[in-house]
Amino acid sequence: MEFLPLLPQVEQLTQQVGTWLLEQRISPEAIETKSLNNFVTFVDKGAEEQLVAALNSLLPSSGFIAEEGTGSPVKDGYNWIIDPLDGTTNFLHQVPVFCISIALHFQGELLLGVIHDPNRNETFSCAKGHGATCNGNPIHVSTATSLADSLLATGFPYDDFGRQEQYLNLLGHITKNTRGVRRLGSAALDLAYVACGRCDLFYEYALNPWDVAAGILLVQEAGGTVSDFQNEDNALFGKDILASNSGTHQEMLQAIERFFPPALD
Ligand code: IPD
Ligand code: CA
Ligand code: CA
Numbered sequence: 001m002e003f004l005p006l007l008p009q010v011e012q013l014t015q016q017v018g019t020w021l022l023e024q025r026i027s028p029e030a031i032e033t034k035s036l037n038n039f040v041t042f043v044d045k046g047a048e049e050q051l052v053a054a055l056n057s058l059l060p061s062s063g064f065i066a067e068e069g070t071g072s073p074v075k076d077g078y079n080w081i082i083d084p085l086d087g088t089t090n091f092l093h094q095v096p097v098f099c100i101s102i103a104l105h106f107q108g109e110l111l112l113g114v115i116h117d118p119n120r121n122e123t124f125s126c127a128k129g130h131g132a133t134c135n136g137n138p139i140h141v142s143t144a145t146s147l148a149d150s151l152l153a154t155g156f157p158y159d160d161f162g163r164q165e166q167y168l169n170l171l172g173h174i175t176k177n178t179r180g181v182r183r184l185g186s187a188a189l190d191l192a193y194v195a196c197g198r199c200d201l202f203y204e205y206a207l208n209p210w211d212v213a214a215g216i217l218l219v220q221e222a223g224g225t226v227s228d229f230q231n232e233d234n235a236l237f238g239k240d241i242l243a244s245n246s247g248t249h250q251e252m253l254q255a256i257e258r259f260f261p262p263a264l265d
Contacts, residue, residue: 018118087186103213113214191215
């Protein structure tokens, strides 16, 4: 199938649903707790329903891996990997840093990715082998070659504290040896910011495919490198991710190996 013509339609869809997100108002009673510090509202669910319905008409017989569980995946076929609202905690607290993230996945490969930030009206978009753009303009990762010259983005698990001490040791090392660290609260936007060179590197663990799918392809198509913490090609369905401008990847892998080695099961 020729997947490139789908890209503008997916961009437009995220923009429409992004406008809808900005119109919604949440009362405290509308907030459901899925698990510790993991919240959902009618906004996450409503956005996902709109996205799934539209993508289903765009590509009939495709499957879905969507955070709120709408639709189901198809084996060996096209699957849309969707986070209808990445940055739910920000959204609930009226911090204007959240987005919609959609990727198209087929037989082990990411083909398309779109991340739309309705607050800044920025649509990051990419297709395998065709580069990455923001609002139609080509984007590229930064040229930094050392952590000392880098601004990093990260996130902290909110419900998995088993390895917190080591993770904070890694953060301590990073804060002393880089230009600084940002915790935006949206993994998809963290990845988009690496792709366009605003940040040089992003790392986080305990994530899900919908947090990272579009962002992985975006960073790769913008000239960056994505791996898991062991430098394996397992960031999409694994639990940890290191996405960089390429020039800082090895130095960060060494820091991870020193301060946050794999857990002994
Ligand atoms: C969360 C955000 C956050 C990351 C969390 C994710 P959600 O997604 O991406 O930055 O630290 O691990 O779960 O729940 O807002 O879609
Ligand atoms: Ca998410
Ligand atoms: Ca979400």
